[in-house]
Amino acid sequence: MAGAAHPEAMAPPKKGATRTAPPRMPGSWWGAPRIRTYLLFGATGIIYLLAGTVVLRLVWALGNGPDAWDYALGSLSHPLYLIFHALTFVSLIFVGVRAFGTMMPKMQPRNGPFPPLPAAAVRGLIYSVWALLTLLLSLVLSGKIF
Amino acid sequence: MKSLLLKLEPIIWLLFGAGLSIGTMLLTGFVLIVGLAMPMGLVDAGALDYTRAYSLGSSLLGRLVLLGLIALPLWKGAHHLRSLSIDFRGGDRDGIVGGLLYAVAVCSVIGIVAVIRL
Numbered sequence: 412m413a414g415a416a417h418p419e420a421m422a423p424p425k426k427g428a429t430r431t432a433p434p435r436m437p438g439s440w441w442g443a444p445r446i447r448t449y450l451l452f453g454a455t456g457i458i459y460l461l462a463g464t465v466v467l468r469l470v471w472a473l474g475n476g477p478d479a480w481d482y483a484l485g486s487l488s489h490p491l492y493l494i495f496h497a498l499t500f501v502s503l504i505f506v507g508v509r510a511f512g513t514m515m516p517k518m519q520p521r522n523g524p525f526p527p528l529p530a531a532a533v534r535g536l537i538y539s540v541w542a543l544l545t546l547l548l549s550l551v552l553s554g555k556i557f
Numbered sequence: 558m559k560s561l562l563l564k565l566e567p568i569i570w571l572l573f574g575a576g577l578s579i580g581t582m583l584l585t586g587f588v589l590i591v592g593l594a595m596p597m598g599l600v601d602a603g604a605l606d607y608t609r610a611y612s613l614g615s616s617l618l619g620r621l622v623l624l625g626l627i628a629l630p631l632w633k634g635a636h637h638l639r640s641l642s643i644d645f646r647g648g649d650r651d652g653i654v655g656g657l658l659y660a661v662a663v664c665s666v667i668g669i670v671a672v673i674r675l
Contacts, residue, residue, distance in 0.1 A: 452637075453640050453644065456633065456638035456641060457638060460635060460661065460662075463628070463630035464631070465592075466627050466630075467664075469591070470623050470668070470671040470675070471671045473607075476607075480610060484591075484605060492596065495592075496588050496592030496593050500588050500589065500593065506581050507582075510578065511581075515578075541585070544582045544585075544586065545589065546586070548586030548590070549586045549589055549590050552590040553595075554603070554609070
């Protein structure tokens, strides 16, 4: 029976540079469905940034008097504004569903005095607040209440 | 700039989180009525004539809501775009890009002025 081989028996005579390649991101990394959703979530930032400036413009016009207000409000009928607001609305729903429905139920403290709530309960609670606030604001702005 | 951004990180994250949650909740109803339903004629534009809009907007609660509608989306937008820039290999230019984006968000100070002058 042969004896145990020397541990270095198969080693090359000279130590060479490692052949392990450094990690590299594939060129199509952004095309993976999970990453694409994540990037879209980040890209809603530009919509929010623009939406904030639109509200700023309206509030500034409100402070400038009736003529400026009527002009600013009337300008929202322009097709570009309508397309932008439709895109904003889609972005808001996307951000809301991702943040309130997926992320926030997982963000509960695990070491606190109370046990974490079931994800469905957190989701239901936040969705209810969102729906109620949207309904309230819609009724106020459309002149149905107050 | 990078070290300043690191020091301000807790405040930035607070404003980003508020923009993501409260900003989204406030903007949904606003965009639905003022941005879509009213211009498309689904809601009577008279509901927001100057007198009523001014009376709603100049109340204490109205001013707070308007400030939230201006400032919170700006901060959410700025932080998310910075994060997107980092994702696209923007780590090296993060100091400049982040600084510029937050400078835009600091324009929410104009929002405070706009709300105060109502």
